[in-house]
Amino acid sequence: MRTVTTIALTLALMAGTAEAKTIGVAMANAKDNFLSSLLKGIEQAASKASDVKLRVEDAGGDPSKQLELIKKMAADKVDALVVVLSDGDQGAPVSKIGADAGIPVVFVNNVPVNSAELPPKQTVVASDEVESGTMETKEICRLLNGKGKAVVLIGEYFHPAARTRTKDIDDVLATDACKGITTIERQSANWSRDQADSLMQEWLDGGVKFEAVIANNDEMALGAIRAMKRNGIGMDKVVVGGIDATGDALASMVAGDLDVTVLQNAPQQGAKGVEAAVKLMNGESVPTFIKIPFELVTPANVQSYLAKSQ
Known part of the structure; x- marks a missing residue:
C-alpha cells in the first residue's frame, strides 16, 4: 500500500510541475481599440486554461515586422500561434511557417486570403x-x-x-x-x-x-x-x-x-481563438472556420450592450 501511495504522490507532483505550454500571440496593433479588446479576451481565456501561458508580440500595424515576430516565435518553438494578421495577404506565409514548424496556427479576426486552403492543425476564428x-x-x-x-x-x-x-x-x-x-x-x-x-x-x-x-x-x-x-x-x-x-x-x-x-464580439473572438489553440495543442480537431455572429446595435437596444461592456 505504501508503494502505491508513493507512486501516486510522485505522479501528482510531476503533473503539478509540468511545464506550461506557450501560445505565441501575434497582434496586428494592440493599441487599436477593437484589437485591445480582443487581446483582453485572449488573456482572460488563457488565465482560465490550465498549464497555458502567453507570449504576446505586437507588430504596431507593420505587416513586415509581424512576419518577423512570427518567424522568431516559431524558431523559439512556441506550442501554438494565435495570429491577428496585419495584412490578410500574409496568411499564406504565416500558414507555411506554422506548418513547417509543426505548430498549430489559429487566425483570429482578420481572415487570411488562403483560408480555404489551410493545412491540418490550422483554423480561423472570425465573424462573417x-x-x-x-x-x-x-x-x-x-x-x-x-x-x-x-x-x-x-x-x-x-x-x-x-x-x-x-x-x-x-x-x-x-x-x-x-x-x-x-x-x-x-x-x-x-x-x-x-x-x-x-x-x-x-x-x-x-x-x-x-x-x-x-x-x-x-x-x-x-x-x-x-x-x-x-x-x-x-x-x-x-x-x-x-x-x-x-x-x-x-x-x-x-x-x-x-x-x-x-x-463584432472582440473578446469572444479572442477567447475562442485560445480555446481552439488549446484543442489543437492537445491533438483534438476543430472546425476550419469558427464563426462568431455579428449583432445589430441601435438606440433601441444600446442599453443592453452597454450593460455587457461594463
Whole structure:
C-alpha cells in the first residue's frame, strides 16, 4: 500500500510541475481599440486554461515586422500561434511557417486570403463580414427611407474586412429598396479616428453635401462625427453608421451622435481563438472556420450592450 501511495504522490507532483505550454500571440496593433479588446479576451481565456501561458508580440500595424515576430516565435518553438494578421495577404506565409514548424496556427479576426486552403492543425476564428456591412447599410437605408447621398469611409485597402464591408455597402445600395441612395465620396481612412476626422474635414471644406456616413468601423465613424460637430453640423441631420460596437461607439450612440453600429464580439473572438489553440495543442480537431455572429446595435437596444461592456 505504501508503494502505491508513493507512486501516486510522485505522479501528482510531476503533473503539478509540468511545464506550461506557450501560445505565441501575434497582434496586428494592440493599441487599436477593437484589437485591445480582443487581446483582453485572449488573456482572460488563457488565465482560465490550465498549464497555458502567453507570449504576446505586437507588430504596431507593420505587416513586415509581424512576419518577423512570427518567424522568431516559431524558431523559439512556441506550442501554438494565435495570429491577428496585419495584412490578410500574409496568411499564406504565416500558414507555411506554422506548418513547417509543426505548430498549430489559429487566425483570429482578420481572415487570411488562403483560408480555404489551410493545412491540418490550422483554423480561423472570425465573424462573417458579409453580415457586418450588410446589417449596417440596411439600417442606414431604413433610416434614410431609401433616398439620399452618402459618403463611405473605408478601412485599410489590403484588409479583407475592409474590402468585404465596402462590397456589402454596394450590394445593399443596389437593391430596389435602397437604390435611391448614391455614394458621392469614398476613401480609405485606414480604420483611424484621426484620419477619418481629417478626411471628413477635407470633404466639408470642399463643399460636399450628404445625408449619411457609412464607415467600415466605429473609429472612423467617430472621427467623422468629431469633424462634423466641430463644423457645426447637427448630428440629427446626418445618419452615421459604424461597425464593432466599441465602448466609445456605444457612448456616442447614447449621446445621440452615432445611429448604427454592429457588434463584432472582440473578446469572444479572442477567447475562442485560445480555446481552439488549446484543442489543437492537445491533438483534438476543430472546425476550419469558427464563426462568431455579428449583432445589430441601435438606440433601441444600446442599453443592453452597454450593460455587457461594463
